[in-house]
Amino acid sequence: MTQVRIEPWHEDDLDLLRQLNSPDTRRHTGGPETDEQVLARHDRYVHSAESGPGCMFTVVLPDGTRVGSVGYWPREWRDEPVYELGWAVLPPYRGQGLATVAVRAALDAARARRDRRHAHAYPSVGNPASNAVCRKAGFTLLEETDFEYPPGHLMRVNDWQLDLTAPPADG
Incomplete structure (x- = not known):
């Protein structure tokens, strides 16, 4: 089993966020952001736990290496309050199951809040790796949608x- 832990996003994680802002990592999510956008995102991540339900985390290896991000935040979807999940892992650490383990840990944190029935993830139809993470983490594919x-950009x-009220998926 892949070893990884998640820790709440910290002021010291700005360099990691800048690394995650690469064309390769952001190719399925609209491309890299400007430095101003990255700084604003970092501030939101640092304060996510105190600003309401939801939280951003850093994905950390047992040796302390910070290799990605994962988080959940509230969203209204199809007239239901849900949590949306998102994640990213630096290229050298992909393909090792780290994202799946981190997503499961974030789901456990969301599940513990007991304030939403469902969590959703919306990976691009052209992103096989993130769709595989969803499948391995126990999500059910509902449909393809826009x-x-x-903001301002529709993606498929x-x-x-x-279901956050169901027992966690084995893995």
Whole structure:
């Protein structure tokens, strides 16, 4: 089993966020952001836990290496309050199951809040790796749909849903 832990996003994680802002990592989510956008995102991540339900985390290896991000935040979807999940892992650490383990840990944190029935993830239909993470983490594929991200840009995504009231998926 892949070893990884998640820690709440910290002021010291700005360099990691800048690394995650690469063309390769952001190719399925609208491309890299400007430095101003990255700084604003970093501030939101640092304060996510105190600003309401939802939280951003850093994905950390046992040796302390910070290799990615994962988080959940509230969203209204199809007239239901849900949590949306998102994640990213630096290229040298992909393909090792880290994202799946981190997503499961974030789902456990969302599940513990007991304030939403469902979690959703919306990876691009052209992103096989993120769709595989959804499947391995226990989500159910509902449909292909249009999704606005980043704001002002429609993308074609798979709508994956997970029942937070059900027991966690084995893995």
